[in-house]
Structures are given as structure tokens and as C-alpha cells.
Amino acid sequence: MQKNQIVDLEITDLSYEAMGVAHLDGMTVFVNNALPGEIVSAKLLKVKKNFAFAKIEKIKKESPDRINVKLRQWVQTGLASLAHIKYDKQLEFKRNQVVNLLHKADLDNVKVGQTMPSPEETGYRNKAQVPVREVNGKLDIGFFRKHSHDLVPLTSFFTTDPEIDRVLIKVRDILRKNHVPAYDEIHNKGEVRYLEVRRSKATGEIMVILVCLHKDFPQLKEVTKEISEIKGVTSVVLNHNPKKTNVILGKKDYLLWGEPQITDKIGDVSFKISPQSFFQINSLQTPRLYDLAIQKADLKPDDVVIDAYSGIGTIGLSVAKHVKAVRGMEVIEPAVEDANANAKLNGITNAEYVVGKAEEVMPRWAKEGLKTDVIFVDPPRKGLTPEFIDAAVETNPKKIVYISCNPATMVRDLQLFKEQGYDFDEIDPVDMFPQTPHVEAVAVLERTEK
Ligand SMILES: C[S@@+](CC[C@H](N)C(=O)[O-])C[C@H]1O[C@@H](n2cnc3c(N)ncnc32)[C@H](O)[C@@H]1O
CATH class of the missing domain: 2.40.50.1070 (OB fold (Dihydrolipoamide Acetyltransferase, E2P))
Known part of the structure; x- marks a missing residue:
């Protein structure tokens, strides 16, 4: 196979970046915008030792799941690289991402729920x-x-x-x-x-x-x-x-x-948001994501709750009225100022947020002897660190609710918790980012020993 060669390819799968996957002469070929079930004539753009990248010249057999996108630039730019796929198939694609990751980790026994659809499929970003x-x-x-x-x-x-x-x-x-x-x-x-x-x-x-x-x-x-x-x-x-x-x-x-x-x-809680503060971008889906996480946490009035990677305190302040105390940490200082101000704004007196890296604050709290009941974690794409996980376990929570925007690091971290006496049997994908390959998911770890 050579660069610029035109080849016929049968697409059998979608990569996690939503590229069509085909196999030819022992090579894996990634084809931009091609869908499983399609037969395409494609031009090879880059040929490496075991894989190649190609672009469609002509679709010879079209997938029934393909949608005509009004502006091809949306897909071209990666702004909406799933926009050419019917929405129910997008949801299936996201669920499959999680299923495949669990399979690779030998965790086929874990149940994966249906992806929760977003109330808005377009125009949802705030x-x-x-x-x-x-x-x-x-x-x-x-x-x-x-x-x-x-x-x-x-x-x-x-x-x-x-x-x-x-x-x-x-x-x-x-x-x-x-x-x-x-x-x-x-x-x-x-x-x-x-x-x-x-x-x-x-x-x-x-x-x-x-x-x-x-x-x-x-x-x-x-x-x-x-x-x-x-x-x-x-x-x-x-x-x-x-x-x-x-x-x-x-x-x-x-x-x-x-x-x-x-x-x-979010729900009936108001949040002031500073320019650099993280705020979930799908306004209508966020309360549904939190409701799912909170319902799974099964909170009790006496619970001490941690809101780790808290942003402006959206998760902790949504649960504060139902528990004894909330403590949270976040690395962006203005976001922490927002979180504490947001507690006041909503008349919440049992929540406190501090500035710091979660992997440093959590070990400090553990060393001070803090005991917790439920820990919510909502880290960035790179996930948690072993230091955070060790310290979280030391505070002996009954449950750890993991909200993730990157199921790959989530599955890695869930396995680390498993080695320390926590277990999980389900992951629920939630579609926060329709038309894009991004997957959000929720899992709950429960203490099995101690
Ligand atoms: C996915 S957001 C979640 C925020 C919040 N829970 C929400 O739902 O709005 C992750 C947050 O982690 C913060 N962050 C990134 N690295 C961190 C670290 N090492 N320690 C603490 N917070 C961190 C980011 O600034 C961001 O606000």
C-alpha cells in the first residue's frame, strides 16, 4: 500500500475518535467519516507500518445510519465529528466505548447501562x-x-x-x-x-x-x-x-x-460562575447527570461528603441540604471562591471548599484523621492519581461515586479502588456532548471489606 493509492474498503468498526475502521492486507485503515457497514473507495493519506489513514473518495454502499449533515465543516473541523450518524446510533457508539474498555480490562461481568440521551441534541452548549x-x-x-x-x-x-x-x-x-x-x-x-x-x-x-x-x-x-x-x-x-x-x-x-x-x-441551586471556572456545558443534561449520581450515592442525613475536583461546587452544594457536612477541593482559586460564595448565596452553612490539588489535599485530610461516608469525584480527563486513591480509601467511605469524562482513565482508576477493597458492578454512560465522540459516565464503588 502506498500514499495516494485509491483502495476499496469495507468498514467494520468505528474507532474511539469516530473514524471508520477497515482491514486490508494485514493493515488497519482509519477512514475519516466512514461508517460501519459502508463500502468506500478511499485515498490513502498516510501509510505507516501497521496502519494507515485514508479519506473517502466515493461511498459505494451507504450505511442506513448515515445522516446528511447540513454543513460538512461541522464534521471536517471535529466540532461535531459524529454529526453524520443518527442520534440513537451515537448513543450506542458511546455505550460500546465503555463495553470495550471493560472487556479489555477483563471486567465483562460489569453491567453497562443504556446511554442516557441528552434532552437537546443540538444547540446544547452553554x-x-x-x-x-x-x-x-x-x-x-x-x-x-x-x-x-x-x-x-x-x-x-x-x-x-x-x-x-x-x-x-x-x-x-x-x-x-x-x-x-x-x-x-x-x-x-x-x-x-x-x-x-x-x-x-x-x-x-x-x-x-x-x-x-x-x-x-x-x-x-x-x-x-x-x-x-x-x-x-x-x-x-x-x-x-x-x-x-x-x-x-x-x-x-x-x-x-x-x-x-x-x-x-442547576435544579433549584443558583451558581455564580467566574470567567475561568469550569461549569458543565450541557445545562439541561447536567441536573439529570447529578440526579443519577446522587440517587446512586444513597445519602443519609448524617453523612460526611467529599466533593473532589469540585469546580464551583455544583455537586456538593446540590447535596448539602441532605447531609451533615460537605468538604471540597479544587485547583482553580477563583472557582473555589465561587464555590464558597455559592454556598452563601444559597443559604448553605455546612459546605466548605479549599484551594489545592486533590492529590495533595486528600492525603492531608486523611492524615488529620478525617472520616468520610461518601466521596464524589469528577476529575479532568487524566483521571485520579494513586496518591488520591490511597488517601480516599484511608478515610473509609462507604461509597465513592465516580463521574468521568474519560471512561479509559475511569476504568483504570476503578481497578485501583478494587485492589483496595471497593467494588462496582455497573457503569452508566450519560450523553453530555451529542454529535461528538465524548463519553461521560457514572460508576459507584462500594466498600466490601473493613
Ligand atoms: C470535570 S471538572 C468537574 C467540576 C465540577 N465537579 C462540576 O461538575 O462542575 C474537573 C475540575 O477539576 C479541576 N482540577 C483539575 N486538576 C485538579 C487537581 N489536580 N486537583 C483538584 N482539582 C483539579 C478543574 O479545574 C475542574 O474544575
């Missing part, structure tokens, strides 16, 4: 973070083509709240009108790198964040004034990111106009 670059001599917004930094201009982002799309376009036009230069990442020059817009579905409040190379630039005052006049906007923030880096946000935020936070709600 936050957009889009790159700003110059395209054909003009400042533009869009999304990077997969595995590149080529900006594909877009005005409809499909998975984000349409109200956010409206604001993104207005801000783009304001930047153009005022001749603000887009960021040039090759020379680390120009000005606006990214636009971030957050909108609360509960209150309608909108925060616009301009991620900029400099703290100030000549047009900033006028640009701020015009953005503040967009319907619904309640905060305008500048995030200063002076570095030549792929990391989107810099460390410092400057409030240019309006409120320092927006307010959102």
Missing part, C-alpha cells in the same frame, strides 16, 4: 470558545480543521446555544468594524486570539471574554462599549494571554464592563 484568525485578509471566527490550525470560517456552531452564535457574530463584526487585528500565531503578533461566550439558559445572562495578546490596545474602549450594547450581554472580560502557546486562556482576567460573573442554576 459556552463557545472559538479561534479568531485572519482569513483572506479579514478577521474571522470559526474552528480549526482537524489536526491543524487552519481556520475554517463558521457562523453557525451547531452544538452551541444559537443565542451564543448570534453574539459571536456580532462581536466578530464589531472587531472587524474597529480594525482590531486577529492573532497571528506564527509571529505571536496581532491581538484577539479567541472569543469565549458563556450564556446561562436559566437567567439569560451572557459573558463575553476576549482572549488577547495584550492587556490593552487602542480600540479596546470602543470595542467594549459596542459589545456591552449587544442584547443580553451582562459581562465583558479581557483574558490576557501573552504567551506563544496552544493553551487557550492566560492566567489573568480583567473585567472591562458589567458583572464579574454570570449566574446559572
Whole structure:
């Protein structure tokens, strides 16, 4: 097999990144946007020793699960790389990810629930973070083509709240009108790198964040004034990111106009959210995810609960009224300030959050002799560390509720807990990110010994 060769392939599977998988001459071939059951004529783009990447030239037999996507750019950019698959098949794909991981770990006895569908299949995101670059001599917004930094201009982002799309376009036009230069990442020059817009579905409040190379630039005052006049906007923030880096946000935020936070709600609890604070992006599905986790936790009024990797305290504050005490930790300082302020805002007096790395705070608490009943963990994609797991076990909880956005690290960590006298018999996938391959899942570990 050679680069640029055209081959006929029968697609038998979907990779975890949602690429069609075929086998030819002992090689595995990954075909962009191809679906199981399809026969395609494909061009080989890259050929390695045991595998190759290809792109479809022609679909010779089409899968009945294929959907015609309105804008091929949504799939091309990876913004919505599952959008060409019917929604019920997307849910099946996500469940299979978990089944396959358990199989690899020799844990076939663990039950995997049906993926909980999202109430909204499109327009569900309460936050957009889009790159700003110059395209054909003009400042533009869009999304990077997969595995590149080529900006594909877009005005409809499909998975984000349409109200956010409206604001993104207005801000783009304001930047153009005022001749603000887009960021040039090759020379680390120009000005606006990214636009971030957050909108609360509960209150309608909108925060616009301009991620900029400099703290100030000549047009900033006028640009701020015009953005503040967009319907619904309640905060305008500048995030200063002076570095030549792929990391989107810099460390410092400057409030240019309006409120320092927006307010959102999960169930009947209100949350103030600062620019850098993590907040679950699917507003309507989040309460359903938490309800599932809380119901599985089987909380009692006397329970001492830990909310680890707490963000702005959304999980802990949702359960505080039903338990004796909540303690939480989170590494982003403004998020912890939000969490403690959010406790006050909701009249909650038995919850306390501290700044720190979970893998350092948990061992400290264990050493101080803290005993717990239920621990909620909701870590980033890399999962937990052995230090955290050891310390969590030392506090002797009855249950550990694991919420994960990466089932691979989740299964790894669940096995570590299993070695320490905890067991689990079910994982429930929840679709927080329709049209994308991302999988969220919940598992409950129960103490079996001690
Ligand atoms: C998936 S989010 C969950 C947040 C929150 N539980 C929620 O549902 O909104 C993971 C959180 O872990 C935080 N984080 C990342 N690494 C951490 C660490 N080593 N220690 C503590 N928190 C960390 C992130 O800032 C983020 O807020």
C-alpha cells in the first residue's frame, strides 16, 4: 500500500475518535467519516507500518445510519465529528466505548447501562470558545480543521446555544468594524486570539471574554462599549494571554464592563460562575447527570461528603441540604471562591471548599484523621492519581461515586479502588456532548471489606 493509492474498503468498526475502521492486507485503515457497514473507495493519506489513514473518495454502499449533515465543516473541523450518524446510533457508539474498555480490562461481568440521551441534541452548549484568525485578509471566527490550525470560517456552531452564535457574530463584526487585528500565531503578533461566550439558559445572562495578546490596545474602549450594547450581554472580560502557546486562556482576567460573573442554576441551586471556572456545558443534561449520581450515592442525613475536583461546587452544594457536612477541593482559586460564595448565596452553612490539588489535599485530610461516608469525584480527563486513591480509601467511605469524562482513565482508576477493597458492578454512560465522540459516565464503588 502506498500514499495516494485509491483502495476499496469495507468498514467494520468505528474507532474511539469516530473514524471508520477497515482491514486490508494485514493493515488497519482509519477512514475519516466512514461508517460501519459502508463500502468506500478511499485515498490513502498516510501509510505507516501497521496502519494507515485514508479519506473517502466515493461511498459505494451507504450505511442506513448515515445522516446528511447540513454543513460538512461541522464534521471536517471535529466540532461535531459524529454529526453524520443518527442520534440513537451515537448513543450506542458511546455505550460500546465503555463495553470495550471493560472487556479489555477483563471486567465483562460489569453491567453497562443504556446511554442516557441528552434532552437537546443540538444547540446544547452553554459556552463557545472559538479561534479568531485572519482569513483572506479579514478577521474571522470559526474552528480549526482537524489536526491543524487552519481556520475554517463558521457562523453557525451547531452544538452551541444559537443565542451564543448570534453574539459571536456580532462581536466578530464589531472587531472587524474597529480594525482590531486577529492573532497571528506564527509571529505571536496581532491581538484577539479567541472569543469565549458563556450564556446561562436559566437567567439569560451572557459573558463575553476576549482572549488577547495584550492587556490593552487602542480600540479596546470602543470595542467594549459596542459589545456591552449587544442584547443580553451582562459581562465583558479581557483574558490576557501573552504567551506563544496552544493553551487557550492566560492566567489573568480583567473585567472591562458589567458583572464579574454570570449566574446559572442547576435544579433549584443558583451558581455564580467566574470567567475561568469550569461549569458543565450541557445545562439541561447536567441536573439529570447529578440526579443519577446522587440517587446512586444513597445519602443519609448524617453523612460526611467529599466533593473532589469540585469546580464551583455544583455537586456538593446540590447535596448539602441532605447531609451533615460537605468538604471540597479544587485547583482553580477563583472557582473555589465561587464555590464558597455559592454556598452563601444559597443559604448553605455546612459546605466548605479549599484551594489545592486533590492529590495533595486528600492525603492531608486523611492524615488529620478525617472520616468520610461518601466521596464524589469528577476529575479532568487524566483521571485520579494513586496518591488520591490511597488517601480516599484511608478515610473509609462507604461509597465513592465516580463521574468521568474519560471512561479509559475511569476504568483504570476503578481497578485501583478494587485492589483496595471497593467494588462496582455497573457503569452508566450519560450523553453530555451529542454529535461528538465524548463519553461521560457514572460508576459507584462500594466498600466490601473493613
Ligand atoms: C470535570 S471538572 C468537574 C467540576 C465540577 N465537579 C462540576 O461538575 O462542575 C474537573 C475540575 O477539576 C479541576 N482540577 C483539575 N486538576 C485538579 C487537581 N489536580 N486537583 C483538584 N482539582 C483539579 C478543574 O479545574 C475542574 O474544575
